[in-house]
Amino acid sequence: MTGPAPVTVLMNAGPWLSVPPPGYGGIENVVATLVPELRRLGVRVVLASVGSSTLDVDERLSVFADGQFSALQRPYNQVCGIAQAHLGGVVRALRERDDIDLVHDHVEAVGLATLTAMGPGAPPVLHTLHWDLGKHPDLYGQLDGGERVRVNGVSAAQLARAPAALRAHSVGHVHLATPLAVDADRRPAAEPGEHVLVLGRINPGKGQDVAARLARRAGFPLVLAGPVGPYHRPEELAAAGDQARQNPDVRFWYEQVAPHVDGVQVRWVGTVAGADRDDLVASARATLFPLRWEEPGGTAVVESLALGTPVVATARGCLPELITHGRTGLLTEDEDELADLLFAATLIDRDECRREAVLRFTPEAMARRYVELYERVRQQSGPV
Ligand code: UDP
Structure with missing residues (x-):
């Protein structure tokens, strides 16, 4: 007897640091904590990151060989340019293949805007909010009402402060975990x-x-x-x-x-x-x-x-x-x-x-909650 086909998730950790990060690295740490537990729960993970990432995954994608962290000091348009180049690689992969069931994205507003713009037919997206959105209410200004795109917070307090337009896309929050x-x-x-x-x-x-x-x-x-x-x-x-x-x-x-x-x-x-x-x-x-x-x-x-x-x-x-x-x-x-x-x-x-x-706050608790949210997002987004 064969079980249901495993869900394949494209985990977009962004171009800034390798996963796991060499030292400090908030988002990259979350991804490094989450992915091994997801895989234990039967999720296939394609990691979109940089070439120097060493995290064990089923497949990898990268545009940049190494983390671009030091470029974050540059003017904002240049920072966005780097994010866009990385996302170009992700979008190409999503257009070329049909085995990705869901994108779990961590790349701030640029990631969500780009993936939203792919329109119907592309896989559904769950975007994790990592920042205090009360302080940056315009960060996600252009997000449209597409059914394909959902967000989650890392706490209820963070979601409560997010702009209403973003909250309307929320499927809940998942607390951070630690190994x-x-x-x-x-x-x-x-x-x-x-x-x-x-x-x-x-x-x-x-x-x-x-x-x-x-x-x-x-x-x-x-x-x-x-x-x-x-x-x-x-x-x-x-x-x-x-x-x-x-x-x-x-x-x-x-x-x-x-x-x-x-x-x-x-x-x-x-x-x-x-x-x-x-x-x-x-x-x-x-x-x-x-x-x-x-x-x-x-x-x-x-x-x-x-x-x-x-x-x-x-x-x-x-x-x-x-x-x-x-x-x-x-x-x-x-x-x-x-x-x-x-x-x-x-x-x-x-x-x-x-x-x-x-x-x-165990990685397993976090991964189980994300698997629940992946399911919810896929159901809400309808057939691809
Ligand atoms: N951290 C570290 N060494 C330091 C300072 C911080 O490893 O000298 C780690 C800390 O243990 C935590 C992360 O950096 O894992 C900071 O994440 P947190 O969510 O607390 O704060 P953020 O910087 O993301 O706002």
Whole structure:
């Protein structure tokens, strides 16, 4: 007896970084976490990415040999040109073959606009929103009402802030996941120490300036980990000189954060990766998210739970969906209260944080939910 034919999904991860990403890489990390679980569930995956991607898939497509990340610094029309060249390859493939049942697209507005423009006859598209759309309401301006194209959010809060025209295309949200939730070997047995950790891009929305100010005022040791613009190491940033300040995150660093960084009580360690990152998270008293933007998905939040580290955060964006106040972390509306909550965070049961991650944020849970959404999108789009 033969079962139903497996669904073939073209997973469009874009041209910016290889999958898995070499270090920092939000979308590419999501794809690298999702794809192995989809394949375990019987989905065939054709990955549209760059030539240097090493993720195990059924087939690959690429236009560029390597990730084009550094080109993201260029003017917007040039950035769009690179996205369009990559998407040209995807569109050609979709026109030439008829075995793709669905496109799962992650390439911001340009990807969705291009795939929408393919018109009826092309496979249905599920586009995952990765950004805070309340802040960029015009990003998806030209999306038409086609039945073929659907979107999903990475949290209910993110969808609630999206423009109505985009929400009308929504099939729901899927929370982000982390392999750390199930991979006990990657979980360090670190004892919690004294330091508080802020893990993420150095950016006004992530609020490292608030963290540094509070640390100096309340007297707790603070570690900041993450890139400043394109600079991953303090030496790299120092060597870049004054022209680096054209980047707004570099300016934010020098003007708002660096004055509080003394290298002892408040330290910046650059981008951390792999076991070093996991150790730094697992040994923190708490991770701190003093957010000033509406965090859309919060991978670093679920990673913290998976590693048993309570989360202290401003109650913005997806944080109230991911964190249960008093059980897996502490949330507040008032940024001045964060310092008090950091002292109280030692009362949170670290096993409870891990249990929550195993229950809600595993790659398998994410993949099962996407398989459900693929089915919904295919049904809603009608026969191809
Ligand atoms: N990250 C990392 N090293 C760093 C800083 C961040 O590996 O020094 C990772 C972090 O662990 C998470 C991702 O980068 O997996 C950030 O994703 P998140 O959704 O938290 O934030 P985004 O940057 O996408 O807004």
